[in-house]
Amino acid sequence: xxxxxxxxxxxxxxxxxxxxxxxxxxxxxxxxxxxxxxxxxxxxxxxxxxxxxxxxxxxxxxxxxxxxxxxxxxxxxxxxxxxxxxxxxxxxxxxxxxxxxxxxxxxxxxxxxxxxxxxxxxxxxxxxxxxxxxxxxxxxxxxxxxxxxxxxxxxxxxxxxxxxxxxxxxxxxxxxxxxxxxxxxxxxxxxxxxxxxxxxxxxxxxxxxxxxxxxxxxxxxxxxxxxxxxxxxxxxxxxxxxxxxxxxxxxxxxxxxxxxxxxxxxxxxxxxxxxxxxxxxxxxxxxxxxxxxxxxxxxxxxxxxxxxxxxxxxxxxxxxxxxxxxxxxxxxxxxxxxxxxxxxxxxxxxxxxxxxxxxxxxxxxxxxxxxxxxxxxxxxxxxxxxxxxxxxxxxxxxxxxxxxxxxxxxxxxxxxxxxxxxxxxxxxxxxxxxxxxxxxxxxxxxxxxxxxxxxxxxxxxxxxxxxxxxxxxxxxxxxxxxxxxxxxxxxxxxxxxxxxxxx
Amino acid sequence: xxxxxxxxxxxxxxxxxxxxxxxxxxxxxxxxxxxxxxxxxxxxxxxxxxxxxxxxxxxxxxxxxxxxxxxxxxxxxxxxxxxxxxxxxxxxxxxxxxxxxxxxxxxxxxxxxxxxxxxxxxxxxxxxxxxxxxxxxxxxxxxxxxxxxxxxxxxxxxxxxxxxxxxxxxxxxxxxxxxxxxxxxxxxxxxxxxxxxxxxxxxxxxxxxxxxxxxxxxxxxxxxxxxxxxxxxxxxxxxxxxxxxxxxxxxxxxxxxxxxxxxxxxxxxxxxxxxxxxxxxxxxxxxxxxxxxxxxxxxxxxxxxxxxxxxxxxxxxxxxxxxxxxxxxxxxxxxxxxxxxxxxxxxxxxxxxxxxxxxxxxxxxxxxxxxxxxxxxxxx
Numbered sequence: 001x002x003x004x005x006x007x008x009x010x011x012x013x014x015x016x017x018x019x020x021x022x023x024x025x026x027x028x029x030x031x032x033x034x035x036x037x038x039x040x041x042x043x044x045x046x047x048x049x050x051x052x053x054x055x056x057x058x059x060x061x062x063x064x065x066x067x068x069x070x071x072x073x074x075x076x077x078x079x080x081x082x083x084x085x086x087x088x089x090x091x092x093x094x095x096x097x098x099x100x101x102x103x104x105x106x107x108x109x110x111x112x113x114x115x116x117x118x119x120x121x122x123x124x125x126x127x128x129x130x131x132x133x134x135x136x137x138x139x140x141x142x143x144x145x146x147x148x149x150x151x152x153x154x155x156x157x158x159x160x161x162x163x164x165x166x167x168x169x170x171x172x173x174x175x176x177x178x179x180x181x182x183x184x185x186x187x188x189x190x191x192x193x194x195x196x197x198x199x200x201x202x203x204x205x206x207x208x209x210x211x212x213x214x215x216x217x218x219x220x221x222x223x224x225x226x227x228x229x230x231x232x233x234x235x236x237x238x239x240x241x242x243x244x245x246x247x248x249x250x251x252x253x254x255x256x257x258x259x260x261x262x263x264x265x266x267x268x269x270x271x272x273x274x275x276x277x278x279x280x281x282x283x284x285x286x287x288x289x290x291x292x293x294x295x296x297x298x299x300x301x302x303x304x305x306x307x308x309x310x311x312x313x314x315x316x317x318x319x320x321x322x323x324x325x326x327x328x329x330x331x332x333x334x335x336x337x338x339x340x341x342x343x344x345x346x347x348x349x350x351x352x353x354x355x356x357x358x359x360x361x362x363x364x365x366x367x368x369x370x371x372x373x374x375x376x377x378x379x380x381x382x383x384x385x386x387x388x389x390x391x392x393x394x395x396x397x398x399x400x401x402x403x404x405x406x407x408x409x410x411x412x413x414x415x416x417x418x419x420x421x422x423x424x425x426x427x428x429x430x431x432x433x434x435x436x437x438x439x440x441x442x443x444x445x446x447x448x449x450x451x452x453x454x455x456x457x458x459x460x461x462x463x464x465x466x467x468x469x470x471x472x473x474x475x476x477x478x479x480x481x482x483x484x485x486x487x488x489x490x491x492x493x494x495x496x497x498x499x500x501x502x503x
Numbered sequence: 504x505x506x507x508x509x510x511x512x513x514x515x516x517x518x519x520x521x522x523x524x525x526x527x528x529x530x531x532x533x534x535x536x537x538x539x540x541x542x543x544x545x546x547x548x549x550x551x552x553x554x555x556x557x558x559x560x561x562x563x564x565x566x567x568x569x570x571x572x573x574x575x576x577x578x579x580x581x582x583x584x585x586x587x588x589x590x591x592x593x594x595x596x597x598x599x600x601x602x603x604x605x606x607x608x609x610x611x612x613x614x615x616x617x618x619x620x621x622x623x624x625x626x627x628x629x630x631x632x633x634x635x636x637x638x639x640x641x642x643x644x645x646x647x648x649x650x651x652x653x654x655x656x657x658x659x660x661x662x663x664x665x666x667x668x669x670x671x672x673x674x675x676x677x678x679x680x681x682x683x684x685x686x687x688x689x690x691x692x693x694x695x696x697x698x699x700x701x702x703x704x705x706x707x708x709x710x711x712x713x714x715x716x717x718x719x720x721x722x723x724x725x726x727x728x729x730x731x732x733x734x735x736x737x738x739x740x741x742x743x744x745x746x747x748x749x750x751x752x753x754x755x756x757x758x759x760x761x762x763x764x765x766x767x768x769x770x771x772x773x774x775x776x777x778x779x780x781x782x783x784x785x786x787x788x789x790x791x792x793x794x795x796x797x798x799x800x801x802x803x804x805x806x807x808x809x810x811x812x813x814x815x816x817x818x819x820x821x822x823x824x825x826x827x828x829x830x831x832x833x834x835x836x837x838x839x840x841x842x843x844x845x846x847x848x849x850x851x852x853x854x855x856x857x858x859x860x861x862x863x864x865x866x867x868x869x870x871x872x873x874x875x876x877x878x879x880x881x882x883x
Contacts, residue, residue, distance in 0.1 A: 195842025198852050345872075352838040353874050383840055383873040444860075473853065486856035489841040492873045 001025075003090035003097055006104045006131060007083035008124035009068075009075040012284040012324065012331025013241075013248045015120070015127030017104075019069045020080060022087035027063030033084070035068030038076040047078070047109050048085045055113035055158045060092040074329070076283045079118050082107030082134070085157055086164070099164040103152075104128040107136045113157040119250030122146045122243055122257075134160060140172050141257030142247055146240060184229040184264060188400040189222070192387035196223050199382030199490055201404050204230035205411035206468030207422035209317070209339040209377050211302070213492045214384030215349030220342040223384065224266070224298040227340055229401040230408050231262040231295065238294040241334045245290045262295030265337075269304035277312050277335075279324045284331040289316055292337035302341040303369045310374050313339070317377050341378065343370070345494065351385070367494050375494075379424055379461045383492040411471040418477075423468045428460050435467035440481035448488065462487045511538035512593040513583035515614045518545055520582060520720040521573030523566050526732060529613040531556040533596050542579065545570050577720070585721045589695055592617045608739045609765070612718035616694055619714035623658050623685050629801050630660040630741035630762070632734075632755040633667025633748040638780050641748035642670045644772060648745065649674025651798030653684030655807060658713070660741045662733060663688040663706065665699050667747045667755070676708050685713035687740060691733035693723035716740075731757050738762035743804045745795050746771045749783030756783050759792075768804055770795045818880060820866045826850060830858040831882060834868050838876040 003022045008015040031045050052059050066084055068075050083105040089095045104125065108118040115136035122142050125133045129148040140153040152169045154160045163169045190197060196212065200223060203210035210227075212220045234242060242259035253259065267276060267288040274280060278287030289297055299305060316322040320336035346363040350356045356363070415423050419434040426434055437445070445462065448454040454462065466479045466487040475483065515538040518529055532541040535552045543549040544557060547567060551557040560566050586593055594601040596613045602624050605611050629652055631645060649659050649671040659675035661668040675686040686709045690698070694717050697703045709715055718736065719729060734754055738744060738761040746769065749755040759769045771792045774781020788794055795801055802808045823831050826848070833839055833847045845855045859875055862868040869878040 192846050193842060194845045194852060195840055198842070353871055353876055354838075383842075385840055385843065469853075482853050482857050485860045486841070486853055489856050489859060489870070489873065 001091045001093060003087045003100075005083045005087040005090070005100055006128060007080050007106055008104060008127050009073070009079065010077065010120035010123060010248055010283055011073075011329060012278075012333050013123055013244045013286055013290065014331070015124035016073055017127055018073070018075060018080065018083075020083040020087045021067040021069060022084070022091040023065045023067075024060045024062050024088065024091040025065075029061045029063065031064045031066075033066040033068070035066075035071040036074045037068060037080075038074060040078050041068075041075050041080060044078055044081045044084055044109075047081055047111060048088065050111040051081070051109040051113040051157050052085055052088065054111060055156070055161070057089060057157070057161060058092060058094060060088065064088060064091070074283075077118060077120070078108035078116075079106045079120060079124065081109040082115060082136075082157070082160065085109060086160065089161060095161065095164050102132050103134050104131040105134045105160075107134070107139075107154075109157060115154055115156055115160070120248045122247035122253075125151070126244065137170075137173055141255065142243070142253050143257070144172075145243060145257035183261070184401075185222075185225050186401045187226045187229065187404055188398065190219065190226065190398060192398075193219060193223065193384065194398070195490060196382050196384045197398055197404075199380055200227050200230060201408060201472060202465060202468050202490075203227065203338065203340070203380055204405075205408045205423075205472050206379070206415065206464065207338060207412075207424040208379035208465060208468065209341075209424070210380040210382060211341040211343065211375075211378040212382050212384045213343055213345050213494065215344060215351055215386060218384045218386045220384050221266075221298070221300055224296070224300075224340045224342060225264060226401060227298075227338070228262045228264040228296045230405050231338070232405070232409050232412065233260050234262060234294045238336075242294045245286045245293055245334060249286050249291055251291060259294070263292055264296050264298065265292040266298040266300065269299070269301050271305075271309070273306070273309050273312055276309050277316065277322055277324070278333050279326070284324050284326065284329060284333075286333050287322070289313060289322060289335040289337060290333040293334045294336065296338040296340050298340045298342070300342045302343040303366060307369060307371060311371055314374055314377065339377065343367075345492070376457060379464050380490065381492045381494070382490055407472055410474070411468065414471045414474075415468070423464050423471070426464055426467065431460060431463050431467075435463050435470075435479050436477065437463070437466075437484070438478050438480050441466070441479055441484040444481055444484050444488075454488075458491075462491070465490070509539075509579055509583055512595050512598075512614070513579040513586075514538040514542040515595040516586055516593055516616070516720045517574065517577050517579040517582040518542060519614045519718070520577040520722065521545070522569040524570070524573065526610065526613065526718070528556065528560060530596065530611070533613045537597075538595055542574075546574060577722070582720060585695075586616070589721055590618060591694060591721070592621060605736065605739055608735070610735060612736060614720070615716065615718055616720060617714060617716045618694055618710045619712075620685070621714060623687055623714045624740065626658050626683070626685075627656065627805055627807060628658045628660050628687065628741050629805060630737050630744040630758065631667065631671035632661055632737065632744065632746055632758050633671075634750055634753050634755060634780055634783070635664055635666035635668075636750070636780060637666035637670070637748050638778065641667060641772075641774075641780055645670035645747045646674040646677075648747065648772075648795070648798055648801070649686075650678035652801060653678025653686070654682035655798060655802055656683040657802070657805060657807065658685050658687050660687045660689065660737055662737055662754075663690050663702055663709065664754075665702075669702055669705060671747070672705060672709055676712055679712050687714045687716065689716045689733050689736045689740065690725075691717070691719070691729040692725035693717060693719050693721040695721045696724060698725040730754055734758040735761045738765055738767060741767060743768045743770060743801060745801055746784050746787060746792075748772070748774060748780045749787075750779060751782040751786065753783055756787075759787060768793070770801065770804060772796075820879070822882065823862060823865065823867060826854060827858045827861055828882075830855055831862055831867055831877075834859075834862075834875045835877045835881060838874045840873050840875070844875070 005020040108116040117138040121139040125143045126146045132150045134152045135143045137153045137155045143151045265288045316335040322335040346358040348357045466483040469483040470479045645667045653675040661671045672686040688709045734757050744762040769792045771784040771787040772795045829848045833844045845852045863870050868875045
């Protein structure tokens with residue numbers, strides 16, 4: 001007998017349809033899987049046999065051949081377990097082929113026949129919108145969030161077989177099964193740091209990548225964690241993309257099954273290139289930049305990251321997607337995120353003028369690890385300074401995340417209504433149109449340029465940031481002098497060579 | 504016309520115009536005789552002083568003929584008419600208003616014709632001299648030095664020649680608008696014989712703003728031997744002689760050595776070793792002249808360097824008011840960023856940013872890498 005069960009496998013963050021064909025026929029009792037399975041997939045042989053026997057279902061003592069079609073595509077992971085098990089039972093005549101005609105079946109089996117969650121359920125389901133999905137119970141929310149059609153869930157192989165042989169599908173689980181979404185920490189916890197707080201506000205409002213420069217212990221990480229709270233909730237399309245990525249990467253999804261809060265990712269500086277940008281030999285797993293899609297990617301101790309890793313991020317920073325290609329597979333993964341970098345100004349940590357203990361050579365060597373083109377992506381370079389002890393005690397917490405987010409949301413709306421893009425996306429050619437300067441502001445920038453305190457590139461950065469500051473203040477179409485002044489004062493210059501590297 | 508109505512200077516002017524009348528001969532005449540009597544001596548009507556130079560030269564018939572010719576060509580009354588027509592002031596050695604600066608020179612000018620303001624000779628004076636074949640760099644420098652000196656109340660003495668001289672005076676005329684320094688020009692021809700001719704406008708401008716000076720009477724041509732004599736007057740009129748550009752031999756080096764003989768400081772603007780127009784100045788530097796890199800160097804040589812003068816140390820900054828003052832106080836206490844100032848003052852970031860920008864512009868704070876520090880003397 002032959003059976004054919006529809007299932008799916010994962011490539012990058014998209015599901016690939018796979019048909020599991022099972023043949024049970026004359027011959028010695030052998031169980032074979034063909035069609036480019038990877039190691040985890042080949043091992044499903046033993047899991048499926050054990051699960052079927054544990055579920056007290058009949059195992060055909062015949063020659064069993066499983067083919068995963070199309071045979072040219074590599075199949076990975078344990079997500080095909082359930083489809084293979086059902087296929088064997090159909091081929092053995094225990095289940096009618098007609099009962100599985102409309103289904104797409106995914107799930108990993110335990111030896112006791114239980115159905116386990118596994119990475120990538122959401123994209124796998126999404127690639128077969130025409131069929132009724134059968135997923136493990138703990139993947140139900142994730143599957144329903146992305147599925148156009150019906151979704152059935154089960155906790156074990158027995159439940160599935162029961163449903164397919166005339167029984168009822170069990171009720172979906174209540175939404176409290178999984179831990180609830182934890183909101184990011186609140187800005188009100190930050191004492192002082194007015195400039196840095198405002199820097200985050202500007203970054204969130206304009207979509208500007210931000211580099212925080214400050215000594216150790218000044219609160220760079222604390223601030224970065226609070227940035228995502230200022231970002232608006234993800235729009236449906238981005239939320240779906242983010243959900244796919246998180247699902248494919250096996251990151252725990254929120255109880256609703258959909259990633260709605262902007263994600264915050266903070267990979268360690270020892271992370272490899274593949275871990276950051278994504279890849280791997282077959283499945284092309286999404287990296288941290290894709291996991292940060294719609295949210296923020298925080299790179300602490302920027303200078304400690306391998307230069308090749310940082311430079312690899314330049315293209316996704318530009319395009320909002322990362323194209324990963326290997327010899328036989330390639331995938332396009334979403335990667336539109338707000339980059340938040342943090343670095344010390346020099347090896348000793350710096351501080352107020354005159355307090356640095358480093359010699360010029362070591363200071364430059366420290367900053368030269370960051371390539372110029374990469375540094376150009378940061379519109380905002382905000383100085384973060386240690387709050388003085390008495391200020392820590394006397395100054396109360398500032399505004400809460402909610403208060404700031406209202407302004408951010410309003411400013412983003414202004415920018416989007418005006419130019420259709422966030423201010424960070426304004427190029428040199430469009431700046432004149434969308435961010436015209438008042439006469440005083442023009443004079444101010446001209447003076448800065450003439451004093452060699454500003455470069456041509458720096459000029460565009462300042463203009464973009466000033467545009468966002470004006471939006472946050474609810475100013476008109478014209479960028480005024482005061483906005484430019486604040487933009488100039490917020491930036492920190494990093495001397496990467498003997499000549500001044502103006503921000 | 505009666506000869507008694509003529510001033511004594513008219514006779515001296517006439518004598519100065521005689522052929523074969525040298526500075527030494529005229530000096531000998533005018534030292535021993537009043538001008539009218541000196542004229543009679545030259546005509547042979549009065550006996551010269553026993554054993555004097557004049558007694559010797561009058562024995563030569565050529566001299567007697569030449570002087571007689573001179574008296575016919577340029578009689579005192581006609582010469583005087585010409586001087587008054589040109590508006591010249593004429594003084595003779597021994598006159599109380601003959602410049603003492605020149606009267607005490609080893610070779611004083613026996614007669615002096617001037618146009619312009621003679622009181623300028625009482626001010627501070629520096630000579631700016633150099634080659635006629637100046638490079639563009641040299642000309643620009645002469646212009647700048649001339650302007651800078653005049654602006655710093657120093658009169659610029661030069662020879663109104665092509666090249667460096669002319670540019671020094673052009674600069675001085677420009678600088679005269681912002682300081683009390685004026686151009687003083689000593690020329691080697693009569694004051695009505697413009698040489699070089701392209702400097703006609705410049706001559707007029709110098710006479711207008713400063714002083715034109717010559718020891719030759721109107722109508723005298725710029726003969727080659729008159730230039731070194733003119734150079735001695737430039738040296739004698741100056742407190743310091745600055746050579747801007749000069750070849751290995753040149754009039755300006757003559758001026759420099761004449762100045763050195765008189766104990767006047769010689770300074771030189773260094774140039775490239777490969778620049779021919781700088782060979783002379785570099786030689787002067789090698790021989791120990793002080794280098795001039797800018798107006799300040801000349802001013803220091805004149806003890807006119809007022810950069811540290813007490814009167815200049817007045818705080819001209821406008822005192823900050825209101826919110827600006829609060830921001831200043833915070834940064835005065837310790838260097839702060841815009842965020843820190845906002846925290847300390849409790850004012851909005853945008854206001855603080857504008858305050859800090861005003862304080863920086865006003866010279867109260869210095870901004871570096873996001874930090875604001877107090878600069879200059881503290882606010883009282």
